[in-house]
Amino acid sequence: MSSQTPDAVGTRAGPKEWIGLAVLAMPTLLLSIDMTVLYLALPELSADLAPTSTQQLWILDIYAFMIGGFLVTMGALGDRIGRRRLLLIGAVVFGIASVLAAYSVSAEMLIVTRALLGLAGATLMPSTLALIRNMFEDPQQRAAAIGVWMMCFMSGMAIGPLVGGVVLQYFWWGAAFLIGVPVMVLLVVTAPFLLPEYKAPNAGRLDLLSAVMLLVTILPVIYALKEFASEGPGALSILALTFGLVVGTLFVLRQRRLADPLLDMDLFRNRTFSTALGSMLFGVMAMSAVMLFVTQYFQMIQGLSPLQAGLWLLPSVVGMMVGFMVAPALAAKIRPGVVIGGGLGLSVLGFLVLTQIDSGSGFALLIIGQVVLGMGISPLLALGTDLIVGSAPAEKAGSAAAMSETAGELGGALGVATLGSVGVAVYRSQMADAVPADVPTAAADSARETLAGAMAAAQQFPAEAQALLAPAQEAFTQGMNVAAGVSAALLVVVAILTTTLMRHIPPIGDAEPDDAGAQTPEDTTGPPRRGDGDAAPQAQEADRVPDSPQT
Structure with a gap:
């Protein structure tokens, strides 16, 4: 006889698996907190280590660079040496690197330790997601578990400034790195008892x-x-x-x-995998640039501190939590493509609300737009991740998880680079003739470039402060409006394509897609996974590799 795929078996997870999910959620939350907490520590850190401007950029960026660069490699490595083993190795390295970063004595040392933290983070992220695939064989439970995992990741990015603000109020800048040490110690102690090990059979060399x-x-x-x-x-x-x-x-x-x-290109022949991955890329792209504008709006126009801005971001986190919890339940009754498409449509409404904000709008419209946007984008993030991991063969789950996270990394960078540039272009266009003639050339040029430059110029020339700041704030807000409008148009296209290309996927838990077709005698190992019916016959055979060798 032969083993069936996890989706075919559908064994229900028990208390041990749900407690194990809590263990996996801890490093996920920590990794996302670590991406944002350093921004608050930078002033004190800079005063202590005296990094150059270039070194400051490397201190901030090297962590995300290393995670993005090593995700796929580490996902494939976990498939080969064992996902729990790689998770534990990464936890140990992350804990050691956190201590070294906290007690760095130079900018160069901090850059190196931040790079090591990023490398360790790249081992943790795909391992946690791939282990969820192993622990939750029932499709409905797995979708809910991935929703919890995604909720922790997104929440960590929002509460990072809050955690950092509290820690830095009472301790030195290095304490921001020590937050992760007890979490990693707890993970190393509990993982061998709560988490299963999985290593792909006949995975080959790296x-x-x-x-x-x-x-x-x-x-x-x-x-x-x-x-x-x-x-x-x-x-x-x-x-x-x-x-x-x-x-x-x-x-x-x-x-x-x-x-x-290292990366099985046949995964992309599966329409479910490719559609979910592409939707994730463009969905994160649309969201990331506008959220960058929103955080700057809070601080530069409303005059909030980073900690206060983080507090005002919490309503959107609550909206996302609601979406993450509701989406799997809806997808058990309605086709996932419809749930994702409907959620993206809701996000479009959120973006349209953001197009109506001006420099004097206050907080109400901004909060409403954020909450609606968060609730709408969360089905894509939760169900899309589930579809990416679930549509891949079990022995490729680590690579699939890494591809999902890499799409998020690239989507974030692409959104800031493209849609962010659209907003900047609008700002510069509006400010071209708006700077008072009395302002010296250097300060005027700086004011025309960015809102931060206008604020710096206003401090240098108090007599011209209002004449500088009022048009600059209005120009920045118009740039945010345009970026939100472009994001809305992008998500309309993504919603239509996602709903159309995922129409073959049944509600979570159904045996097989409606268009899966008849099985051949060789397919008696079990029904295809959700989304496999659209692949070519030879791709289906390649995909249906059992979890253990046939006996």
Whole structure:
């Protein structure tokens, strides 16, 4: 006899698995907190370590760079050496790196330890998600568990400034890094008892050249997108983007030739996998740029501190939590594509609310827009992640989880680079003739570039402060309006395509897609997973690899 796929077996998870989910949620929450908490610590850190402006940027960015660059490699490594084993290794390294970062004595040491934290984070993220696939075989339970996992990740990004503000009020800047040490100790102690081990049978060796090529693909692309957002297209950023894309093309060609590829390109032949991945990329792209504008609006126009701005972001987190909890329940009765498409339609309404804000609107419209946006985008994040991981073969779950998270990383960078640039272009257009003639050239040029530059110029020339700030704040708000409008239009397209391309997927828990077709005698190992019916016959056979070798 042969083992069935997890979706076919549908064994219900018990208390041990749900407690294990709580264990997996801890590092997920911590990783997302770690992405934002450093922003509050930067002033005190800079006074202590005296980094240059370039070193400051590396201190902030190297963590996300390393996570983005190593996610797929670490996901594939976990499939090969064991997902729980890789999770424990990553937890130990993350804890050690956190202590080293907290007690860094130079900017260079902090950059290196932040890079090590990013590398460890890249081992933790796909391992947690892939282990959820192993622990929750019932599709409805798995969708709910992934909703909890995603809720923790997104909540951590919002409460990071709050946690950082409380810690830094009573301790030195290094304490922001020590937050993670007890969490990792608890994970290392409890994981062997609560989490299962899984290692893909006959996974083959890890191709190191492919790992290097993928790193050399992703890092230049992310760097170029960040440079586009902050400085605009330049010779170096264009060269980096071109170089990354060329190496990426060579990477894909190499994967098609390898017997044991680092990334199985056949995953993309599955329409469910590709559609969910693309929807995730563009959904995060639309959300990330506008949320950047919103946080700046709170601080630069409403005059809030980072801690106060973080508090005003909490309503949107609550909206997302509601969406994460409700989406799996709806998808058990309604096709997931319809739930995701409907949620994206709700997000469009949230973006349209944000297009109506001006510099004197206050908080009401902004909070309403954020809450609606958060509730609408959460079905895509929760169900999309479930579809990506669930539509991949069990032995490829680590790679699929890593691809899901990489799409989120790239979507965030792409959103800031493109939609953020749209808002900046509107600002500069509005400010071209709005600076008073009395302001010196250097300060005027700075005011025309960014709202932060206008605020700095206003401090230098108090007599012209109101004449500078009023048009600058209005120009910034108009830029946010336009970016929100473009995001709304983008999500309309994504919603239509997602609903159309996912129409074959039945409600969660149904045996198979309506258009799965008849099974052949070779398919007697069980029904196909959700979303496999659209793949080519040979791809279906390749996908239905059992969890253990046939006996």
